[in-house]
Amino acid sequence: MTARRPPPRRFYLNGIDWNVQAMNRACADAPGGDYQFLIVTELAGTPDAARLRTCLNRLQERFPLLHGRLRRHPFNLAPYWEAPAAVTPYDLLTVADLSRESDPEAAAHRHLTARLNTPFAPDGPKLAALLLTGPDRRSRLALHFDHRLFDAAGGERFLTLLDRLWNGVEPEPERLLRREGPWLNEWRHQFACGRTVNRAMIALKKEGRPAVPGNGRGGAGCFLVNRVDDEEFAALEARADREAGPMMLTPFLAATFLEALHEMFRRRGVTPSFCVCPMTVNLRRGDEDEMFFNRWSILPLYSVSTAAREERIAQQVELFFEGMKTALPYSLGKASLLCRPLPLPLMARFTARPFAGTAGTAAFAYLNRTECAADRLLGETVTGLYHVPRVPPSPGLGLFLNRRGNRLNLTLSWTEETISDDERDLLAAAIPEAARGG
Amino acid sequence: MSKEAEIESFLRREIAAVLRLDEAAVQTDSSLDELGLHSMAFVELLILIEKQYGVQLMRAGLTRADLGSIRQLAHRIDRAL
Numbered sequence: 001m002t003a004r005r006p007p008p009r010r011f012y013l014n015g016i017d018w019n020v021q022a023m024n025r026a027c028a029d030a031p032g033g034d035y036q037f038l039i040v041t042e043l044a045g046t047p048d049a050a051r052l053r054t055c056l057n058r059l060q061e062r063f064p065l066l067h068g069r070l071r072r073h074p075f076n077l078a079p080y081w082e083a084p085a086a087v088t089p090y091d092l093l094t095v096a097d098l099s100r101e102s103d104p105e106a107a108a109h110r111h112l113t114a115r116l117n118t119p120f121a122p123d124g125p126k127l128a129a130l131l132l133t134g135p136d137r138r139s140r141l142a143l144h145f146d147h148r149l150f151d152a153a154g155g156e157r158f159l160t161l162l163d164r165l166w167n168g169v170e171p172e173p174e175r176l177l178r179r180e181g182p183w184l185n186e187w188r189h190q191f192a193c194g195r196t197v198n199r200a201m202i203a204l205k206k207e208g209r210p211a212v213p214g215n216g217r218g219g220a221g222c223f224l225v226n227r228v229d230d231e232e233f234a235a236l237e238a239r240a241d242r243e244a245g246p247m248m249l250t251p252f253l254a255a256t257f258l259e260a261l262h263e264m265f266r267r268r269g270v271t272p273s274f275c276v277c278p279m280t281v282n283l284r285r286g287d288e289d290e291m292f293f294n295r296w297s298i299l300p301l302y303s304v305s306t307a308a309r310e311e312r313i314a315q316q317v318e319l320f321f322e323g324m325k326t327a328l329p330y331s332l333g334k335a336s337l338l339c340r341p342l343p344l345p346l347m348a349r350f351t352a353r354p355f356a357g358t359a360g361t362a363a364f365a366y367l368n369r370t371e372c373a374a375d376r377l378l379g380e381t382v383t384g385l386y387h388v389p390r391v392p393p394s395p396g397l398g399l400f401l402n403r404r405g406n407r408l409n410l411t412l413s414w415t416e417e418t419i420s421d422d423e424r425d426l427l428a429a430a431i432p433e434a435a436r437g438g
Numbered sequence: 439m440s441k442e443a444e445i446e447s448f449l450r451r452e453i454a455a456v457l458r459l460d461e462a463a464v465q466t467d468s469s470l471d472e473l474g475l476h477s478m479a480f481v482e483l484l485i486l487i488e489k490q491y492g493v494q495l496m497r498a499g500l501t502r503a504d505l506g507s508i509r510q511l512a513h514r515i516d517r518a519l
Binding site for chain 2: 241245246247248249250251281285288317320321324325368369
């Protein structure tokens with residue numbers, strides 16, 4: 001008989017986790033809260049709040065790292081997340097009834113915006129939940145995640161775990177917790193990855209200095225959600241096939257967003273300019289169970305304003321190929337391991353300026369593979385699911401897409417005063433308009 | 439084994455690896471779309487095909503119809519060789 005291993009209490013941070021800690025620091029230093037995100041699930045019915053509270057309490061007991069904090073090893077300086085030995089669960093759930101609101105949609109948006117701008121208490125759990133009930137039997141469940149502990153795919157996995165617990169299936173923390181780290185070997189490999197990243201940055205600097213939308217000071221997080229339905233999505237795919245090549249939907253979407261960014265700067269009178277979108281790439285493998293921390297990286301996509309639409313699309317496809325051939329996203333994650341001895345305030349300044357002295361023009365992400373694909377959640381039919389990330393002060397703007405079935409959700413996120421209302425409408429409508437042939 | 443069958447076998451193995459699926463779940467009549475292949479994974483696959491066979495499929499006029507199944511894609515590669 002083999003003895004069961006005790007659950008780990010020390011979780012070493014990988015290179016991207018360390019970048020995320022720095023981005024969290026940059027957010028916390030500016031008005032508006034932490035580096036965090038919401039996953040909003042729209043449900044046809046309303047789950048029982050008391051039962052949901054019990055499940056959330058149970059998950060806090062099973063995963064004490066939700067109440068953890070950042071530490072650094074005294075000798076090798078490797079940063080890690082330390083979980084307490086045991087926790088007393090907090091009440092994580094807030095319930096708000098929208099059924100008596102004159103405009104329930106506007107009220108829901110207000111509640112979600114307030115939640116997006118609420119920082120986590122330093123010594124409290126790094127997770128919260130908001131249940132918005134009504135009108136009728138409908139509801140919305142917003143899970144509020146700290147990016148230091150969860151990435152977008154991890155957040156969806158957590159939602160699945162919550163649903164399994166709701167249905168009586170106990171979680172198995174041993175399978176879901178990180179046991180890798182502290183990555184204090186393979187120095188030559190890490191430096192080789194650093195060289196790959198450096199070459200990409202030098203190539204980018206040759207284009208000039210990218211246009212930046214805001215002043216980088218940060219502010220309250222704002223968002224707008226737009227949708228592309230089944231029919232429009234089919235049209236979008238067909239158009240991407242024609243203009244970018246088969247299976248080249250992501251470069252097509254990026255090119256469309258870049259086009260809208262150039263148009264925004266043109267209207268501001270800032271031409272010619274070069275725009276760069278650090279695109280998030282999910283590095284999670286389908287057969288990996290690990291749920292916590294960050295398993296993604298960045299692929300920088302860019303274009304100059306003078307490029308015609310066809311050139312812009314072809315360039316994104318080319319950048320995709322080049323990025324994958326040189327394993328740039330992987331290299332960026334590995335090379336970031338070398339930055340871990342830096343003090344966090346210095347690292348925060350470093351992560352705000354990787355692309356020719358800026359953090360880029362706007363973040364861009366497309367979550368193609370849904371980790372939480374179930375039609376039902378907490379006993380209710382899921383009618384929609386979208387992500388609402390808070391963007392760091394620099395660049396202060398981002399477009400985040402997630403595909404669910406054959407529908408596409410688009411969340412434009414920005415810090416207040418970064419863009420005007422007209423610019424918001426321009427950026428949010430670019431992809432839906434492309435789907436309609438615009 | 440014919441060249442086309444050899445390419446099919448290569449594609450099944452590599453698609454399973456790229457998508458982290460069990461190879462048994464990847465059949466020669468499986469549609470690449472249904473298997474969940476997306477832009478990033480597809481680019482990974484194209485790079486592997488280029489390394490193995492020296493064929494740049496995107497520059498050889500690849501169409502959506504060629505991705506209807508692994509068999510069709512293998513046929514397309516075989517024609518380009």
